[in-house]
Amino acid sequence: MADATQSSKERVRKFVIFFTFFLIIFTAAVQVFLVQREIGYIGLFLPPTLVFVSMTVINYWKCVKVDSSAKSAGKAPSIQTDGWRYCPYSGCSGSVPINSRHCHQCDICIIQRDHHCHFVAKCIGQNSLPFFMVLITSMFGLTLTYCSANLIYITTHETPGTLLLTVVAPIQVLWYFLGYVSLSHCLISLNIVISFTAFIGSIILNYHEYNLLFHNKPYLTKSMPIASSGVLKMSKLDRIREVFGKKWYKFYVDPTHQSTVQKQYGVTKVM
Ligand SMILES: [Zn+2]
Ligand SMILES: [Zn+2]
Structure with a gap:
């Protein structure tokens, strides 16, 4: 019985991971080939799109793989x-x-459990937290790029009358099946809704996670219980170094980077 629950959990986990990858690649393809090519600013939007998509995919995969x-x-x-x-x-x-x-x-x-992430289908903890922070940062960059391109598309291709219908994506899907709109218009409409929702979500997520990071949380830090009791106040930079290691900035530019903090998988004694 326990084995059956375990394998169904594993199947759900695989589905979630596959679906997330599909969503990232699908939205990127629609963005580049339908929106960015159509508005004519491909030279401006393509480089950040490629950089942020790669960062998102790599760091998402690391969050999936790394064991905390x-x-x-x-x-x-x-x-x-x-x-x-x-x-x-x-x-x-x-x-x-x-x-x-x-x-x-x-x-x-x-x-150092941070939270259970449903998109990764496992917990974010000591060893995966640096990758998770880079993941949400690149998600913000990616959705900001998408929303900027979509905004240009909306202002140049939509009238106020069609805009309302465009942003209501489910209606667009229905419209497509009834033959009122083309497939590309339906996909662009979906892209606008997904990017905007993900953009708002990433702002909230980034605010929340960086706030936790800068304020000695997750509260079971290495310096626990002194840090959590508020006796030991760490500076923001110290806190970043505790989570990411000394060369914290490398996580944001080098996808292969792994810090000494992560390699010290053992327990740090409570002071
Ligand atoms: Zn336990
Ligand atoms: Zn969990």
Whole structure:
């Protein structure tokens, strides 16, 4: 029974990952071939589109692949020692790093758990957080590029009368099947709605996540419990270095970069 639940969970996870990849590539193709080529600013919009799509795809894949679970901390001691605690839930039922929190969806403890991400279909924790931060930053850049191109498209190709119909994408899909609009108009309409929704979503997500990052959260940091109690105030730069490592900026420009913070998968002792 447990195995059946596990395999259905795995199937859902694979579907979510496949669907997200499909959505990224599909919206990019519609943007470039229908919107950007049509408005004639391809030289202006294509380079940022390619850069941000690559950054989004690579960092999304890293979030999917990188393990932040308690197992990534190495072999757990069989007796209780400093830096470890006991987790009673079935997925763990043993020693886990003290700076980890149990996720009931993943059914395992995650080191410095940030949140359970439904798009990645797993938790974002210590080892994947840097990639997640770059992912949401590049998502913002990508959707900003799309929305700018879409805005030019709307102002040059739409009248106020057709605009309302264009931004109501579900009606466009129906219109297409009834033969009132072309497939390309229907796809552009979908692209406008998806990009605008993702743009607003990415603003909220970036604000929320950078706010957490700068204010000593996720609260189970390495300096726990001193940081979470507010006694130890870290500067924003120190906080960035704690999560990303000293060369934090490399994550934003070099997709192959991996920091020493991530390689030290072991537990940092509580001071
Ligand atoms: Zn646990
Ligand atoms: Zn989780």
